[in-house]
Amino acid sequence: MFYASAFVLTTASVSAAGNCNCAPCSSGSGACIGGGAGLSASSGVVLGSDSGYGSGALGAGGACGPSVSYETRTVMRSQMVTETREVPVTSYQQETRTRMRSVTRQVARVETREQQYTVNVPQTQTRTEEYTVQVAVPYTEEVPYTVQVPVTTQVEQSYQVSVPYTEQVAQTYTVQVPQTSQVEQTYTVCVPYTETMTQDYTVTVPYTEQVEQAYTVQVPVQQTREESYTVSVPYTENVEQTYTVQVPVTSSRTESYQVSVPYTEEVAQNYTVQVPYTETMTQTYNVNVPYTETIEQPYSVTVPYTEQVTQNYTVQVPYTEQVAQNYTVRVPVQEQRTAYRTVSKRVPVTTMRTVTRDAGSYQTVAVTSGGTSSGSAYGGGSARRGVLGGLLGGVLGCKGGHGCGSGCGGGSSCGSSCDSCGGCESSCGCAPVVSCPTVCYKKVWCPNLVTEQVPCTTYQVQCEQVPYTYTVTSYTTQTQTRMVPVTRTRSETRSRTVNVTKYTTEQRTRAVEVQRCRTEQRTRDYTVTKYRTETRTRMVAVQRCRTETRTREVPVTTMTTQTRTRMVPVTRTRTETRTRTVPYTVMNTETRTRTVNVQRTRQETRTRTYQVQKTRQETRTRTVPVTTMTTETRTRMVPVTRTRLETRTRMVPQTTMTTEQRTRTVQRTRMESQTRSRQVNFTVNVPETRTRSYNVTVYDNVTEEVPETYTVCVPVQSTRTVQVQVCKQVPTTVTVPVYGNAAPAIMSAPAGTEGYSEGGIISDGGSYGGEVIMDSGYSEGAVMETGAGCTSCGN
Secondary structure, eight states: OHHHHHHHHHHHHHHHHHTOOSOOOOSSOOOSOOSSSOOOGGGOOOOOTTSSSOOOOOOOOOSSOOOEEEEEEEEEEEEEEEEEEEEEEEEEEEEEEEEEEEEEEEEEEEEEEEEEEEEEEEEEEEEEEEEEEEEEEEEEEEEEEEEEEEEEEEEEEEEEEEEEEEEEEEEEEEEEEEEEEEEEEEEEEEEEEEEEEEEEEEEEEEEEEEEEEEEEEEEEEEEEEEEEEEEEEEEEEEEEEEEEEEEEEEEEEEEEEEEEEEEEEEEEEEEEEEEEEEEEEEEEEEEEEEEEEEEEEEEEEEEEEEEEEEEEEEEEEEEEEEEEEEEEEEEEEEEEEEEEEEEEEEEEEEEEEEEEEEOOEEEEEEEEESOOOSSSTTTTTOHHHHHHHHHHHHHHSOSSOOSOSSOTTSSOOOOSOOOTTOOOOBTTBOOSSOOOOEEEEEEEEEOOEEEEEEEEEEEEEEEEEEEEEEEEEEEEEEEEEEEEEEEEEEEEEEEEEEEEEEEEEEEEEEEEEEEEEEEEEEEEEEEEEEEEEEEEEEEEEEEEEEEEEEEEEEEEEEEEEEEEEEEEEEEEEEEEEEEEEEEEEEEEEEEEEEEEEEEEEEEEEEEEEEEEEEEEEEEEEEEEEEEEEEEEEEEEEEEEEEEEEEEEEEEEEEEEEEEEEEEEEEEEEEEEEEEEEEEEEEEEEEEEEEEEEEEEEEEEEEEEEEEEEEEEEEEEEEEEEEEEEEEEEEEEEEEEEEEOSSOOBOOOOOTTOOSSOOSOEEBSSOSSOOEEOOOSSOOOSSOOOTTSOBTTTOO
């Protein structure tokens, strides 16, 4: 709406300015814009300051507006454009190169050297040695000894026996005793009673009437006729068919491409080499030279000797004795006991109950509809019967609903036409002619309520005490005696002579050879390999690439459409007309007469009496046995087996030991010392100085040039196609206004002014009128000049 208004204002102002030469404004021309009147009716729409569509500032001027014309100019506008550029890309390839490397390795050589060493040579020597021997000398000696002789006597001994006895003890126990009491209970019973009611019901009474009926019979007659029919006979025909084939055609085209051609360039390279050289240096070292020295060493020797020692010892001599032992045996005694248990059983109880049931059945009732007469009760008697008859007649009888709908004289006309059965003649009432009666049969439920007494069986729980017998096993204690062999011991003191070996310590001296070392200082020359750093120059081949543009022939395959022809077998049909004799049946209509029994019904109102079973609630009282459990404390005598201690006397054999002095001959041995001599061989180590040759492996440093393979990453220059967003100046055609004799005042709208236009309003001095200068689109300010910024990228 704003754009349309601006266009109208612009057009109106341009036409007005073309006819005005700053003369006074006429009343009807509409070419000038007054200070307060605005434009005339022919000059278009004038937007004042109150409209809200252009609220810019108004300048002061003359009475007439300036002349404005529009020109088309080309303005450069920034716009984002996607370009395809070739970007150089550097990739690296691994190349294997070979260079010479100085390797210093050690070469082993074997030197033979001599070494003097000292060896301890063992020599066997003999010496005479005296030693002392303990010799055993046997002898006999009479030795008295003490013997414990057992003496058995009968000693009276008192002992206590636990004698069991049975005692009747009164025991109190609790019994749950059932007590049955009669409790009066109130309950509600639904008592049935029978009530006699009277009901009026309608009965349809059937009757039969003889009616002569004319009916039409279709009698079939067989005839033949000649008939022509068409047959489609198939046949095959070869038809020429044109089809299109895409045939590939291969051609070549010239294509330019860029190749990065590698080339090798010799470049001088400075490198550092570690050059080995050899120096001889003198080293002083210490050697431990072993030598043997003989020293006197004192040592201790433990010399054993034997002594005869008399030793007394005690022996436990066993003997067996029969001892009477009392033991208790529990003898089981079985006893039959009788107890009572409560058994619940369900006893059936049969009572009589009054039940009302429906003993009715379905009966078939004949219903006649459609037959009415003006003088009888079928058509004009009762409106309810006429409606029922009309409905049944419409469903089961005549086509048009024979019989009156609401009785004769009711004002409703019968059907306009009836079939051969007859029907109504006029709207004044039903005609005396009987319409088509229709008889239908339906099943009707006839209730028959019967009240009878029915036996009802319920079950009551009765509790009964039933005796039962169980076996209880109790134990009685009996004391019995048995002889038990008891092994006992008596102590006897005996003597024996024991050889005891004792030891004495003697101090002796021996010559011991000790291996010792002395430190000697020696000197040796050794070779040291050192390295000096030298800077050398070598030519290194550097792999570089140059970009070359080459041309190649590229095969291009295009598809050419060719039209070809082929014979295709097509199955077609031709139409043939044939003749055949067809038998057909023609139905001849014959009118016949028959007498038909028509079942008709009349409705009768009857009254019947039926019994209705109803119930009333009665509150009754009955006595109910209630069994409660009462706790009773009773006392019974329980046999308790207890024991009492009784002191009894018995004769027990007691053995005592009597000491007797006896004498016996003992074979003893005493040890006597004897000095003896013996030849002892001993070994002495004699040091000898010997010379031996040994091989020493010496390593010489040898420097040699060894080829070495190494990998270098060589840069390879190539190009890659990249899509780049570029902001370019695009020429755009815009329409700008060109002003004539008077320069318009262009002022921007103040801040916060409402409206759609944010550009300037060109005024010629009027109060409310003015000319709106705007582009074809929504104006945000002055016309964009070249370099004002990009509209899409914001730059």
